Amino acid sequence: MTTQNPIAFVRTEHTPDRPPPPSTVGVVGWLRSNLFSTPFNSLLTVVMGLLGAWVIWGALDWLIFGAVWSGGNEACRANPDGACWTFVQIRFDQFVYGFYEKSERWRVDLVLAILFGGVFWSGWENSPGRRYVGMFMLVPFPLLAWGILYGGVFGLAVVETSQWGGFILTLVVALIGIIASLPLGILLALGRRSNMPIIRSVCVVFIEFWRGVPLITVLFMAAYVLPLFFPTGVSFDQLLRALIGVALFSAAYMAEVIRGGLQSLNKGQYEAADALGLNYWKSMRLIILPQALKAVIPGIVNTFIGLFKDTTLVLIIGLLDLLGMVNAAIADPNWSIRSVPTTGYAFVALTFFIFCYGMSRYSRYIEQKLHTGHKR
């Protein structure tokens, strides 16, 4: 016992676990580390808090407390320092339906009801048969919706697309773009990574062409240049041309997003799928795409949101979407009041925000649900 080796050490008792110091956890800990960690940060917190309160109060005052909620244009003229919501209320139908025939507007309502019903049904995790509803929403629904809106089938009168407008037009353009761009983008991305040189070059040329041209140019081409190539007398629906342009344009962007996902996968995943005897399409469908698409959900939703907002550009070829209708209504001399344009644009902004934020939140939810605890 007397000849102790100086580096020898043996722990003889177990060190018990202790809770962390109280000032580093809970609300107090959070405030301390995030808002009041140094005197300068404390000052910054107070100043920014006051600034925030001032801005929020001003916005609420204009939007809600000091706003005109009823009474028509005279009420707004009397109080130009608050939002003029009565303008939106009176023109609301026009903002939603555009110039769609009054007696036929139930058709738009029906499509909207199926759309929102279907989206919620297929989006809710616990609803029965959600897969079938989801598939219905992807393929039969757009065709059915077109049939109901355009007419000429089921004994419905034809409503020309030139009469479509407002929010319903925004939705039609955005949804067709979204629904068409994902499968097209997947095919283009796979084609660009194909071993077959012809398929690969076709996809590269397609993607680079559509990505290299501004959407406004695409819309102009669709509206004014394309008809020059058709024989005289053959006309091709203006909206349909714009829709095809938007769909191809967004497919090119989508393809590059998805290609990013494909490249993020380890080569071993492809090899393991091959080694098990899965053929190309099975390995893509079962192994590669589920992982690649999951990896780029933020990018995909980003493209969807961008597309949804870019639909306002159809304004440039004379299609009056939500923004176009609001613009037209603002120009009405009866409503030439200081607060009216601001209110109209605030309404547009709010509508777009609700939809885009909804998509964003839903993508976060999907990402968390699909997380399987593997590190990348």
Added chain:
Amino acid sequence: MNAPPNPAPHSKPVIQIHRMNKWYGQFHVLKEIDLEVTAGERIVICGPSGSGKSTLIRCINRLEEHQEGQIVVDGIELTNDLKQIEQVRREVGMVFQHFNLFPHLTVLENCTLAPIWVRKQPKADAEATAMKYLERVKIPDQANKYPGQLSGGQQQRVAIARSLCMNPRIMLFDEPTSALDPEMIKEVLDVMIELAGTGMTMLVVTHEMGFARTVANRVIFMDGGEIIEQNEPEEFFNNPKSDRTKLFLSQILQH
């Protein structure tokens, strides 16, 4: 560790490689490879890194393409014919260095995917088979977890079970323990030794010389894309003939 019995001497060859050559661009990775594997044989392939040993076994299920010579697996020659390649891959299981489990599927789904989609087995049958093999690799209780929740050793055992679910005639192992923490190597080797006992034809690229001594009935040493020496393990380790083999063995058996 008991050595499994040797295969019957008159068994037919399941893999025939004749004068096979492969290049990566200008680089000649595999040179004039001749190899015949009899059903039930257990072959360990070793050699320094870059010697072409992984490339060789990856040619057997056509993860790599050879440019010259002939590879016949289970009576099917490997050519550009996709149908024949898929046929070979169904009969040849492969275990990778980095496991390559499918992270978006549970352990059970990893094991049933290929039997259901390639062998067209009913789901219930595939699941029963999968559970049988998961029990054999001693992780039936992890069946509903995702690969990301398992340790490396457990993942590699799942990868072995996944291959076995296809009921292959040949198993290829590409450095199956090289990516594992030291304390997990044994659990994987134990599973492989047990598999050897069932008479499975195995080609194993590994640096585990203890495994080679006990399990293999042939050890192949490769260097510079060539097969330098092959022999029964006893002779190979105790009495290596080539200088390159001697150098390699002295380097890896030093510790």
